[in-house]
Amino acid sequence: MDRALNQPPPLVGYNLFEADLPLRESLEREGAWWAHHMVHELGHLGGTEEAIAWGFQANSNPPQLHTHDRFGNRIDEVEFHPAWHRLMQVAIGHGLHALPWREPRPGAHAARAAAFYVWSQVEGGHGCPVSMTYAAIPALRKAPELAARWEPLITALDYDPGLRPAASKRGALVGMAMTEKQGGSDVRANTTRAVPTGADGEHVLTGHKWFCSAPMCDAFLVLAQAPGGLSCFLLPRVLDDGARNGFHIQRLKDKLGNRSNASAEIELDGAWAVMVGEEGRGVRTIIDMVNHTRLDCVIGSAALMRQAVAQATHHAAYRSAFGRLLSEQPLMVNVLADLAVESEATTLLMMRLAGAFDRASDPEQAAFKRLALAVAKYWTCKRAIAVVSEALECHGGNGYVEESIMPRLYREAPLNSIWEGSGNVNALDVLRAMAREPEAVTAFVDEVEEARGSDPRLDDAVDELKRQLSDQTDAEARARRIVELMAVALQASLLVRHGDPGVAEAFCASRLDSHGGRSFGTLPPSSELAGIVRRHQPQI
Numbered sequence: 245m246d247r248a249l250n251q252p253p254p255l256v257g258y259n260l261f262e263a264d265l266p267l268r269e270s271l272e273r274e275g276a277w278w279a280h281h282m283v284h285e286l287g288h289l290g291g292t293e294e295a296i297a298w299g300f301q302a303n304s305n306p307p308q309l310h311t312h313d314r315f316g317n318r319i320d321e322v323e324f325h326p327a328w329h330r331l332m333q334v335a336i337g338h339g340l341h342a343l344p345w346r347e348p349r350p351g352a353h354a355a356r357a358a359a360f361y362v363w364s365q366v367e368g369g370h371g372c373p374v375s376m377t378y379a380a381i382p383a384l385r386k387a388p389e390l391a392a393r394w395e396p397l398i399t400a401l402d403y404d405p406g407l408r409p410a411a412s413k414r415g416a417l418v419g420m421a422m423t424e425k426q427g428g429s430d431v432r433a434n435t436t437r438a439v440p441t442g443a444d445g446e447h448v449l450t451g452h453k454w455f456c457s458a459p460m461c462d463a464f465l466v467l468a469q470a471p472g473g474l475s476c477f478l479l480p481r482v483l484d485d486g487a488r489n490g491f492h493i494q495r496l497k498d499k500l501g502n503r504s505n506a507s508a509e510i511e512l513d514g515a516w517a518v519m520v521g522e523e524g525r526g527v528r529t530i531i532d533m534v535n536h537t538r539l540d541c542v543i544g545s546a547a548l549m550r551q552a553v554a555q556a557t558h559h560a561a562y563r564s565a566f567g568r569l570l571s572e573q574p575l576m577v578n579v580l581a582d583l584a585v586e587s588e589a590t591t592l593l594m595m596r597l598a599g600a601f602d603r604a605s606d607p608e609q610a611a612f613k614r615l616a617l618a619v620a621k622y623w624t625c626k627r628a629i630a631v632v633s634e635a636l637e638c639h640g641g642n643g644y645v646e647e648s649i650m651p652r653l654y655r656e657a658p659l660n661s662i663w664e665g666s667g668n669v670n671a672l673d674v675l676r677a678m679a680r681e682p683e684a685v686t687a688f689v690d691e692v693e694e695a696r697g698s699d700p701r702l703d704d705a706v707d708e709l710k711r712q713l714s715d716q717t718d719a720e721a722r723a724r725r726i727v728e729l730m731a732v733a734l735q736a737s738l739l740v741r742h743g744d745p746g747v748a749e750a751f752c753a754s755r756l757d758s759h760g761g762r763s764f765g766t767l768p769p770s771s772e773l774a775g776i777v778r779r780h781q782p783q784i
């Protein structure tokens with residue numbers, strides 16, 4: 245039998261956590277090293293052939309909608325491949341949906357971020373219900389009685405799928421339904437109506453939602469127009485008496501990527517729901533959920549970049565062309581190092597942000613988080629798309645073939661930038677925060693300034709940033725440029741203070757100074773580049 249020559253071995257049998265130096269260093273720095281056994285365990289499992297296969301199976305066998313049973317009764321159920329359930333079981337079993345609420349100790353958000361980042365690299369789609377369930381708790385806590393009833397179920401480590409009354413389940417998942425046909429970013433355009441039943445907080449909802457992901461969740465936080473304005477509701481899929489709520493799945497979206505996950509169009513037909521938070525303050529209530537899912541978009545983007553860089557550095561270390569390994573060819577080293585620099589900058593930013601969630605009871609950290617979250621959501625989601633695309637090309641033709649993970653990463657990448665506030669919406673949110681909360685600007689600049697004096701290019705960039713921030717002319721039209729500058733300055737500051745010196749140097753030279761080009765692989769040549777690649781290459 246012919247043996248294929250010059251093809252790399254599959255990237256299996258490595259520990260995704262142990263192989264990731266920037267992550268390990270960040271976990272310790274953010275005071276979350278106590279969780280390293282758990283993240284190590286996920287890292288080990290994530291590198292096994294079995295778990296990697298679950299990711300492929302869940303995506304090549306997408307969920308199926310069953311609107312009716314064979315007798316014609318409406319059931320509105322979605323059937324998932326067993327691999328999806330295995331992925332969910334691991335995620336829920338390790339508390340990726342609940343760790344900071346179950347163990348509110350210092351570093352809990354950072355620990356969860358590291359774990360979610362590691363496990364998301366195996367498969368991104370199932371991260372959607374995991375993330376929404378995690379994010380629902382802060383919003384739900386605005387209705388203490390409801391939270392007291394649901395929280396033990398939502399934070400349980402049992403993955404218990406199936407539509408049954410919540411009281412009979414060992415664990416529950418929560419989704420969110422805001423987007424309607426006529427408006428997603430502008431949720432004030434919602435037309436779904438909520439009519440009070442007369443009982444305390446109870447309403448009946450009628451209308452539709454154009455995107456509602458993970459429709460097999462046990463409950464949803466939903467926005468609807470109550471008599472007093474747009475309000476937030478908790479809507480269970482199954483009522484206490486076992487009857488199905490008026491939540492009908494019209495169809496599942498045929499999506500570019502994220503194919504393991506179901507995203508539905510739904511009709512609410514007299515669905516029973518109970519108000520969460522104040523009437524007319526629905527956006528203010530659900531924004532706590534959105535802020536946590538935005539953090540997960542940053543984590544998800546960092547995970548996509550890390551997995552893409554791991555795959556690309558691995559491929560290049562085993563593939564030769566023109567008589568030499570790709571990993572020894574100066575131009576490929578430049579491409580890989582440039583990708584690695586971006587990945588490391590993102591990992592540091594993600595962990596710093598998660599640390600700010602941990603320390604949010606400190607007003608300065610809360611103010612920093614307010615701005616840094618929108619900045620990071622905008623920038624890391626944009627960069628993931630470019631990083632994954634270039635990493636795919638490092639594989640040559642193999643990267644374009646479905647048997648590799650690269651096409652899946654490529655299709656997944658744009659999604660984080662769309663949901664939970666698309667690029668422009670996040671950029672405009674940065675302007676809004678700056679106008680309403682000047683203390684957030686101070687906290688953000690103070691954080692970046694912590695590296696003052698370490699690198700003249702960074703000092704110049706911060707001075708330019710301050711000039712840009714104080715200029716209100718055409719602010720909306722300039723929003724992306726301003727946010728980009730903020731993101732890059734923050735990443736540079738983090739790298740200079742905490743990152744690998746070679747990575748920090750390459751970042752400042754290419755992202756702050758004019759010595760980088762417009763595509764990856766344009767770093768100023770340096771003997772450090774090969775070391776950067778080695779730092780990011782997993783060993784099998």
Ligand SMILES: Cc1cc2nc3c(=O)[nH]c(=O)nc-3n(C[C@H](O)[C@H](O)[C@H](O)COP(=O)(O)OP(=O)(O)OC[C@H]3O[C@@H](n4cnc5c(N)ncnc54)[C@H](O)[C@@H]3O)c2cc1C
Nearest residue numbers: 420421422423427428429455456457507663664666668669
């Ligand atoms: C796979 C998938 C799953 C999803 N799951 C869910 C879910 O579970 N629950 C849910 O509620 N939603 C979900 N969504 C919906 C998602 O949150 C929305 O698509 C997103 O918020 C954008 O809203 P829209 O599609 O209505 O686009 P629009 O709001 O029409 O925006 C279109 C474009 O205009 C830009 N834009 C908007 N306002 C401005 C402005 N003022 N200035 C400049 N540019 C602007 C946006 O950035 C965007 O690029 C999902 C979407 C996808 C793709």
